[in-house]
Amino acid sequence: MPGALDGIRVIDATQMISGPVATRILADQGADVIKLETPRGDLVRYMGVERGGVSATFVTSNRNKRSLALDLKQPEALRWLLRLVATADVFVQNFRPGAATRLGIGEEALRAVRQDLLYVSISGFGERGPFAHKRVYDPVVQALSGLAAIQADRESGRPRMIRLIVPDKLTALTAAQAITAALFARERGAGGQHLRLSMLDATVAFLWPEGMAGHTWLGKKRRGDSARFAQDLVFETRDGYITVGAVSDDEWRGLCRAIDKLEWLEDERFATPASRIVHAGARLELLQQVLGAAGSAHWLARFEAEDVPCAPVLDRETLLEHPQIIENALVVEGEHPTGGPLRQARPPEQLDRTPSALRRPAPGLGEHSDEVLTELGADAKTRARLRETGAMV
Amino acid sequence: MPGALDGIRVIDATQMISGPVATRILADQGADVIKLETPRGDLVRYMGVERGGVSATFVTSNRNKRSLALDLKQPEALRWLLRLVATADVFVQNFRPGAATRLGIGEEALRAVRQDLLYVSISGFGERGPFAHKRVYDPVVQALSGLAAIQADRESGRPRMIRLIVPDKLTALTAAQAITAALFARERGAGGQHLRLSMLDATVAFLWPEGMAGHTWLGKKRRGDSARFAQDLVFETRDGYITVGAVSDDEWRGLCRAIDKLEWLEDERFATPASRIVHAGARLELLQQVLGAAGSAHWLARFEAEDVPCAPVLDRETLLEHPQIIENALVVEGEHPTGGPLRQARPPEQLDRTPSALRRPAPGLGEHSDEVLTELGADAKTRARLRETGAMV
Numbered sequence: 001m002p003g004a005l006d007g008i009r010v011i012d013a014t015q016m017i018s019g020p021v022a023t024r025i026l027a028d029q030g031a032d033v034i035k036l037e038t039p040r041g042d043l044v045r046y047m048g049v050e051r052g053g054v055s056a057t058f059v060t061s062n063r064n065k066r067s068l069a070l071d072l073k074q075p076e077a078l079r080w081l082l083r084l085v086a087t088a089d090v091f092v093q094n095f096r097p098g099a100a101t102r103l104g105i106g107e108e109a110l111r112a113v114r115q116d117l118l119y120v121s122i123s124g125f126g127e128r129g130p131f132a133h134k135r136v137y138d139p140v141v142q143a144l145s146g147l148a149a150i151q152a153d154r155e156s157g158r159p160r161m162i163r164l165i166v167p168d169k170l171t172a173l174t175a176a177q178a179i180t181a182a183l184f185a186r187e188r189g190a191g192g193q194h195l196r197l198s199m200l201d202a203t204v205a206f207l208w209p210e211g212m213a214g215h216t217w218l219g220k221k222r223r224g225d226s227a228r229f230a231q232d233l234v235f236e237t238r239d240g241y242i243t244v245g246a247v248s249d250d251e252w253r254g255l256c257r258a259i260d261k262l263e264w265l266e267d268e269r270f271a272t273p274a275s276r277i278v279h280a281g282a283r284l285e286l287l288q289q290v291l292g293a294a295g296s297a298h299w300l301a302r303f304e305a306e307d308v309p310c311a312p313v314l315d316r317e318t319l320l321e322h323p324q325i326i327e328n329a330l331v332v333e334g335e336h337p338t339g340g341p342l343r344q345a346r347p348p349e350q351l352d353r354t355p356s357a358l359r360r361p362a363p364g365l366g367e368h369s370d371e372v373l374t375e376l377g378a379d380a381k382t383r384a385r386l387r388e389t390g391a392m393v
Numbered sequence: 394m395p396g397a398l399d400g401i402r403v404i405d406a407t408q409m410i411s412g413p414v415a416t417r418i419l420a421d422q423g424a425d426v427i428k429l430e431t432p433r434g435d436l437v438r439y440m441g442v443e444r445g446g447v448s449a450t451f452v453t454s455n456r457n458k459r460s461l462a463l464d465l466k467q468p469e470a471l472r473w474l475l476r477l478v479a480t481a482d483v484f485v486q487n488f489r490p491g492a493a494t495r496l497g498i499g500e501e502a503l504r505a506v507r508q509d510l511l512y513v514s515i516s517g518f519g520e521r522g523p524f525a526h527k528r529v530y531d532p533v534v535q536a537l538s539g540l541a542a543i544q545a546d547r548e549s550g551r552p553r554m555i556r557l558i559v560p561d562k563l564t565a566l567t568a569a570q571a572i573t574a575a576l577f578a579r580e581r582g583a584g585g586q587h588l589r590l591s592m593l594d595a596t597v598a599f600l601w602p603e604g605m606a607g608h609t610w611l612g613k614k615r616r617g618d619s620a621r622f623a624q625d626l627v628f629e630t631r632d633g634y635i636t637v638g639a640v641s642d643d644e645w646r647g648l649c650r651a652i653d654k655l656e657w658l659e660d661e662r663f664a665t666p667a668s669r670i671v672h673a674g675a676r677l678e679l680l681q682q683v684l685g686a687a688g689s690a691h692w693l694a695r696f697e698a699e700d701v702p703c704a705p706v707l708d709r710e711t712l713l714e715h716p717q718i719i720e721n722a723l724v725v726e727g728e729h730p731t732g733g734p735l736r737q738a739r740p741p742e743q744l745d746r747t748p749s750a751l752r753r754p755a756p757g758l759g760e761h762s763d764e765v766l767t768e769l770g771a772d773a774k775t776r777a778r779l780r781e782t783g784a785m786v
Contacts, residue, residue: 002570003578004574004575004577004578004583005574005577005578006578007581016414017476017602017603021602024698024719029571031573033628040656043640048603048606049606049607049609049610055606056607056609056610057603057606058503059609060602062605062611067543073486073672077746087646100616108449109512112605118630120503121654123774125717125721126717126720126721128720129716129717129719129721130716130717130722131704132717132720133765134697134700134701134702134703135702136550136702137638137640137702137757139626139638140638140644140702140703140704141704142629142634142636143634143635143636143705143706143707143708143716144704144705144707144712145558145712146707146708146709146712146714148627148634148636149706149707149709150556150557150704150709151555151556151667156671158634159623159627159634159706160627161625161626161627161636162544162555162602163543163544164543164603164604165603166539169599169602170563171424172568173563173567173570173599174566174741174742175742176419176570176571177566177569177573177742178397178422178742178744180396180570180573180574180577181396181398181422181573181742181744181747182744182747183577184397184398184573184576184577184580185396185398185399185744185746185747187577187580188580190747191746192743192746193744193745193746194745195742195743195744195745196742196743196745197741197742197743198447198721198741200717200718200721200723201721201723201738201741201756202741204723204724204741205691205710205723205738205739205740205741206562206741206742208451208453209410209414209454209558209696210410210441210450210557210558211584212449212454212709212737212738213441213442213448213449213450214442214709215710215713215736216442216449216452216453216736216737217442217444217449217731217732217733217734217735218733218734218735218736219734232554233532233554234536234551234552234553234554234557236551241541241551241552242536243532243533243535243536243541243554244616245532245533247530247686249718251528256522264519264661274399276433280636285665299694304470304527307527307528307608308407308528309527309528309529309530309533310527311417311533311534311536311537312536312537313536313541313542313552314536314537314538314539314649315539315542316539316542316543316604316605316607316608317608319530319537319538319539320608322537323521323522323523323524324518324523324525324537324593325593325597326522327519327521327522327525328518328519328522328591328593328594329525330594330597331536331597332592332613337702339610339613340610340611340612341610341612342609342610342611343608343609343611344601344605344609345594345597345598345601345605346598347569347598348590348591348594348595348597348599349567349568349570349571349574349589349590350585350588350589350590351571351574351575351587351588352576352586352588353578353583353584353585353586354575354578354586356535356571356585360783372435392544392643
């Protein structure tokens with residue numbers, strides 16, 4: 001069955017993570033995503049856990065795409081790109097502001113060949129302002145967005161990074177959603193448009209609902225860094241770590257029964273959801289004392305029997321073997337032409353009539369240059385010349 | 394100008410965060426989102442930083458929606474809901490698996506009144522398997538997905554939670570994107586369908602590209618927890634904290650110039666991007682020693698002059714006053730009818746022809762019950778009876 005975005009063509013001139021993961025989501029849903037690379041290729045090809053000349057991060061961020069490698073500084077290469085854009089629905093770039101126009105692939109140049117194009121600009125910080133021209137990496141956005149401060153060490157106050165490139169990847173999700181919305185609008189007559197998104201905006205907007213809850217109401221003393229949703233619910237048992245939590249009165253009663261502490265039900269500090277939040281410190285410390293006395297499996301079974309939300313803390317090894325992950329058939333094995341056998345997560349969304357799917361492996365650099373140019377009408381002689389001059393790889 | 398999803402009607406029966414934030418994204422883009430609540434209302438109304446009877450998290454997660462409060466256990470309320478569904482494009486629920494069907498709002502019942510409905514089920518863990526029936530909160534998914542283990546304390550190995558409800562909110566983004574893709578497909582003739590998404594799947598798929606890079610290639614010794622992208626690039630200066638990083642050779646040269654350590658350019662441990670990763674520990678320690686000797690503004694200006702990616706670590710107070718945030722006009726002030734003046738992040742995506750926008754404040758419980766039922770043809774007498782019997786609030 002074709003995916004939800006079958007029939008849509010995306011030209012993706014982005015590198016690194018925020019752009020490539022955005023278009024991979026579209027590719028998983030059936031869009032024909034043509035990854036436009038320089039003759040050197042996307043840097044992520046060479047970053048991280050490599051096999052067969054390609055990195056693990058590259059293959060999972062660029063599956064389902066075709067690769068076209070052009071040197072846009074050569075006029076003939078740029079002309080072929082414009083021919084390609086004339087057949088496309090979406091063009092995505094994440095150069096620093098102004099660079100795309102200098103390369104000849106700004107909005108105006110592309111709209112001249114495809115009037116209803118959705119032109120997408122992903123930036124680090126926005127297109128104007130003191131940071132607009134700066135280079136961006138994920139930690140820079142974590143620092144600037146407040147994310148590193150939120151994660152600060154409780155004792156020393158030293159900020160800490162999240163050990164995942166969260167800003168890059170949630171920018172990707174945000175971009176994929178907005179691109180899809182703009183395609184929907186175009187289908188209903190809105191025409192082409194320009195979608196702009198910065199990593200900084202995407203990150204601050206993402207953390208707002210609870211992360212900025214203390215800064216939402218105006219004209220009221222601010223609550224510093226109290227984060228209601230953010231208690232560190234990790235408990236050490238005799239043989240590992242678990243999480244367990246009780247929000248409603250029902251769950252609290254279940255928790256007290258599960259650990260044989262019915263006397264806590266009489267403790268007025270813990271009598272209501274609100275008072276349990278006020279006395280969270282004492283509550284979590286008491287709970288830790290109890291849970292240290294037995295193993296994880298014991299406690300999880302007790303909590304489970306009382307319908308109290310709980311789980312073991314899994315690491316990346318045990319995650320792969322967990323029965324729920326296996327039941328969900330979330331992790332699928334495949335084969336990369338040069339890297340060999342691999343496993344990855346399937347697209348998480350399950351659409352029963354237009355399923356997202358793993359259709360083809362991540363491409364080699366320029367693997368589809370000939371194929372794409374042939375589709376555009378370039379004959380063998382033309383393609384040979386482009387290769388000889390280095391305009392195409 | 395209308396938003397990209399103008400003309401789409403969404404009935405949102407979800408509570409808490411994953412569902413409500415998903416439909417808020419659609420509402421920001423112009424969809425008519427009707428929030429279906431029980432007579433008690435979404436629990437998030439009462440959780441967190443309250444003013445005027447409503448929490449900050451609720452108002453920023455439910456803006457641009459209308460609220461209809463019905464007691465679906467009363468047959469007349471359920472009949473009116475079915476009439477409403479007959480006018481809708483999307484129905485979203487995040488009850489535990491099976492509960493929606495027991496309430497009379499399973500897929501089959503709703504499809505009987507609206508054949509091409511997009512029926513969306515958001516679950517914690519999936520619809521089958523050992524965790525399917527369990528209650529879910531964000532920390533449970535952080536524990537189960539490997540997220541808490543990735544964030545573990547480096548010395549003690551103790552897992553740590555991220556202090557934001559990341560799984561809930563990235564499930565929301567994933568759901569909003571997939572819903573929009575399914576609406577696009579319907580527009581092109583795919584009909585209605587059932588979209589299923591679990592928080593566990595969304596989280597593991599999200600962390601995969603770099604978070605599971607050491608577990609992607611099969612048949613190779615695994616690299617434990619080495620996370621290439623995940624060095625903690627926080628440095629303490631004389632008066633605060635900054636982040637700075639250099640990936641390419643260019644950036645590394647700029648960094649050495651900025652801190653007057655040209656001799657590091659001769660150090661063979663730091664000669665290539667790959668060797669700089671191998672010797673990251675030594676490199677970061679040396680850099681910390683240098684950066685402790687002066688203040689943040691001094692170093693940031695030096696790095697800036699050399700085009701080295703860098704930023705101050707901002708907390709939530711300073712974030713609001715940062716010139717780039719102000720330039721982006723990211724934070725907008727408004728007024729909530731009961732809570733009063735507030736500020737929040739605008740939708741991060743900027744679409745120039747179908748702009749996402751803040752159109753109306755988060756609704757009071759049942760604020761639009763009369764309005765919505767009137768639109769469906771209920772007369773004053775009927776509405777009064779529904780209120781009297783408690784079928785509607």
